[in-house]
Amino acid sequence: MTLLIEQLVQYARQNSPFYAALYRDIPRSGWQLRDLPLIDPALYWQQSQTLSSWPALTGPIIDGHVFKTGGSTGNGKLSVYSREEWRDFVRVFGQGMGSQLNPGDRVANLFFAGDLYTSFLFIHGALAHSPVPVCEYPFTGAVETTLLAQAIETHQINVLAGVPAQLLRFASQLLERGQVLNSVTLVLYGGESLFEEQLSMLSLALPNARYASVGCASVDAGLIGASTPDCLLGEHHVFDGDALVEIIDETTGEPIEAVGQTGVLVVTNLQRRLMPLIRYPTGDLAVWCEPTDTKQRKFALRGRASQGYRVRLGTLSLFPEEIGGIVKAHLGPASWQLLLARAEGMDRLTLRVAPDGGLSNAVKGALYTALLEKYPTMNTLSQSDLLRVDIACHTAHNLTFHPRSGKLLRVVDQRSYVVQTEQPA
Structure with a gap:
């Protein structure tokens, strides 16, 4: 493993201007992984729209795939895989995902496609590498509820795979x-966490289903964790040999090894060379579930990091640095933070701002309009009663700060994550 990391770092610093600058003060040998600086996501993605001159890349894009990590087509961050890297990605993930499946399972792929979005194509590829024979029904997330329900009964589909927001919409319409x-015996969810109240609603419409993560991965970071039948909801095994997972203390920056101590999830992808990811903060919080010497050690997700660069709400990805730019344009150097919550069956996003002199209705309306213009999906989810967006005026001292460091928390996640006390069947 150590040799593989050394080779990756050497290749990245020789071929990528970004890593050459990042590792300028790192000696050629004798360093440990913890000596390497964490990637600053804002700097890493800064020029990703211009692929021909993006400093993070180690060479030209000759073959492969270009995907989008968030935002609209015009401003989304672009993530690049060579053809071989993409094949390795879906193969390894499919082998982990396949551990949740049984021979002969009929799987409805309800993830989303189009506009450089990854999830449908990714799950389609992963299912093709399942170690057990399964049959895929590639509906996409745009399938109409009545047609999907009829197809499930007609074709005896017993597995649903999709994002919780889409699965909840389907379950809600069934219950109506x-x-x-x-007949549905397994629900595989991905793209976001599953919350306790969501699980209760799904169980009403799909009473015989077992619920499990499809696995943990992202288009930017690649492989993160595998979901297997011995995992509780929210838990994943590390992909030994393909990705290296660290949990880092938010305040000190030191790696955490103790079980149960929360920190930022950091990933080093050992597969990718065209767009290397070395000590990349995913923006998620996590804890170790097992001691250091455990093979394929398990970790559990615990929401978003306070300084996480991406916030996930259903199918919506928000980038705090972009929201900071909107706030500055309308309010100047005002303090602000995002509050994430769930109530009455929907996600709630509150932008807390603390401007000098208060907040007029006109400026509040302009700020709200700017958010919707930046993130059109936000308006779509709001109109579908899947998301409530508010702007709240506070004084600076009434915002939420880190209890130890005293730093302003950019993201406050108050959503209640599912915690199981028994092993799944």
Whole structure:
């Protein structure tokens, strides 16, 4: 493992201007992983829209795939895989995902496609590498509820794979019609966490289903963790040999090894050379579930980091640095933070601002309009009663700060994550 990391770092610093600058003060040998600086995501993605001159890349894009990590087509960050890297990505993930499946399972792929979005294509590829034979029904997340329910019964589909927001929409519409699907035995969710109240609603419409993560990965970071039947909800195994996972203390920056201590999830991808990711903060909080010497050690996700560069709400990705730019344009150097919560069956996003002199209705309206213009999906989710967006005026001292460091928390996540006390069946 050590040799592989050394080779990756050497290749990155020789071929990528970004890493050459990042590792300028790192000796050629004798260093340890913890000696390497963490990637600053804002700097890393700064020029990703111009792929021909993006400093993070180690060479030209000759073959492969270009995907988007968030935002609209015009401003989303672009993530690049060579053809071989993409094949390795879906193969390894599919082998982990396949551990949740049984031979002959019929899987409805309800993830989303189009506009450089990754998830549908990714799960389609992963299912093709399942170690057990399964049959995929590639509906996408845009399938109409009535047609999907009919197809599940007609084709005896027993596995649903999708993002919680789409699965909840489907379950809600089933319940409105008084319909229950007893034939579904497994629900694989991905892209966001599953919350306790969401699990209760899904169970009403799909009473015989077991619920499990499809696995933990992202288009930017690549492989993160595998979900297997011995994992509780929110838990994942590390991909030994393909990705290196660290949990880092938010305040000190030191690696955490103790079980149960929360820190920022940091990933080093050992597969990728065209767009290397070395000590990349995912923006998630996590804890170790097992001691250091455990093979394929398990970790559990615990929400978003306070300084996380991306916030996930359903199918919506928000970038705090972009929101900071909007706030500055309308309020100047005002303090602000994002509050994430769930209530009455929907996600709630509150932008807390603390401007000098208060907040007029006109400026509040302009700030709200600017948010919707930056993130059109926000408006779509709001109109579908899946998201409530508010702007709240505070005094600076009434915002939430880190209890130890005293730093302003950029993201405050108050959503209640599912915690199981028993092993899944």
